[in-house]
Amino acid sequence: MEATTVHRFQYSSPWIDLRNFEGKPRGSLQYNHRSKENKRLRVLALAHFQPDKRRDHRQRSLSDKNSSALLETGSLLHSPFDEELVLKRKAEEVKQYLNGRSMYLVGMMGSGKTTVGKIMARALGYTFFDCDALIEQAMNGTSIAEIFEHFGESVFREKETEALQKLSLTYHQVVVSTGGGAVIRPINWKYMHNGISIWLDVPLEALAHRIAAVGTHSRPLLRGNDDGDESKDAYTVALNRLSTIWDARGEAYTNASARVSLENITSKRGYRSVSDLTPAEIAIEAFEQVQSFVEKEGL
Numbered sequence: 001m002e003a004t005t006v007h008r009f010q011y012s013s014p015w016i017d018l019r020n021f022e023g024k025p026r027g028s029l030q031y032n033h034r035s036k037e038n039k040r041l042r043v044l045a046l047a048h049f050q051p052d053k054r055r056d057h058r059q060r061s062l063s064d065k066n067s068s069a070l071l072e073t074g075s076l077l078h079s080p081f082d083e084e085l086v087l088k089r090k091a092e093e094v095k096q097y098l099n100g101r102s103m104y105l106v107g108m109m110g111s112g113k114t115t116v117g118k119i120m121a122r123a124l125g126y127t128f129f130d131c132d133a134l135i136e137q138a139m140n141g142t143s144i145a146e147i148f149e150h151f152g153e154s155v156f157r158e159k160e161t162e163a164l165q166k167l168s169l170t171y172h173q174v175v176v177s178t179g180g181g182a183v184i185r186p187i188n189w190k191y192m193h194n195g196i197s198i199w200l201d202v203p204l205e206a207l208a209h210r211i212a213a214v215g216t217h218s219r220p221l222l223r224g225n226d227d228g229d230e231s232k233d234a235y236t237v238a239l240n241r242l243s244t245i246w247d248a249r250g251e252a253y254t255n256a257s258a259r260v261s262l263e264n265i266t267s268k269r270g271y272r273s274v275s276d277l278t279p280a281e282i283a284i285e286a287f288e289q290v291q292s293f294v295e296k297e298g299l
């Protein structure tokens, strides 16, 4: 069943109204949307070939050697315009291989599953779902933090499995951002393997910086509660918690069909740090890795 035709998602108890989670207009509006999108892409393509638009707006930290080599191979993305074009082109290419299969993003907390997943869904014309948001709706709007606090992690994990089951058995053409811990239950992999799973592999230090910036309000497992945490800064507390979690489940992420390593993209592009990467660049790499997975699958 396609997400375009079904708007309600039934859990064991209440109905979930999927319209709240859809990323873009569907149905007959889609034709108009596409032709507008094509027009926009043509405008972006023209902009791309104007020399003054080829400058990098984000002041990349490239060495001259890397810079010229990358410019020659055309692998350097110069601006948001270029990113958008390449993203769209990659999405169209990979879509031909997918046969409507869904994508499941896995990765540690804060790895960008939601941010990158939304970009991928928009580029593919797929519907985006955030597994945590579905669980909150299934629990009548109870937040993830409250579910952990009042019902415990085991109830949360049950709801997570239910959500993945329903998504994988009911929908095609969706991109799902899973919770960081979805990988620990083998049954969840059974559901995710109905589609293609993509691991966003981000160094723990980068995750800790992101988490320290946004806080741990919505991520109960990252709240500092070890003895002595009070005296440490938010980055150190997050890094310690992430390291403990990683030791317990790092291995489980390797079950994914495709791996997107931020360190690999960073060195491929000649950037200095993974924090130089934009979510769109990561989405492009995700499409490339999915394509190579599907090509290998077909051999």
Ligand SMILES: Nc1ncnc2c1ncn2[C@@H]1O[C@H](COP(=O)(O)OP(=O)(O)O)[C@@H](O)[C@H]1O
Pocket: 107, 108, 109, 110, 111, 112, 113, 114, 115, 116, 177, 210, 214, 275, 277, 278, 279, 282
């Ligand atoms: N490539 C990126 N560079 C910098 N910050 C990012 C990137 N991707 C995501 N973020 C930020 O990190 C935080 C966590 O991202 P999110 O997409 O919610 O991760 P997840 O869904 O994996 O938990 C958010 O504040 C988001 O804006």
Ligand SMILES: O=C(O)C1=C[C@@H](OP(=O)(O)O)[C@@H](O)[C@H](O)C1
Pocket: 107, 108, 109, 110, 113, 132, 144, 178, 179, 180, 181, 182, 218, 219, 220, 221
């Ligand atoms: O890693 C985990 O076990 C969890 C990750 C969270 O999702 P994000 O990965 O989106 O933060 C959320 O599902 C819950 O707090 C548990």
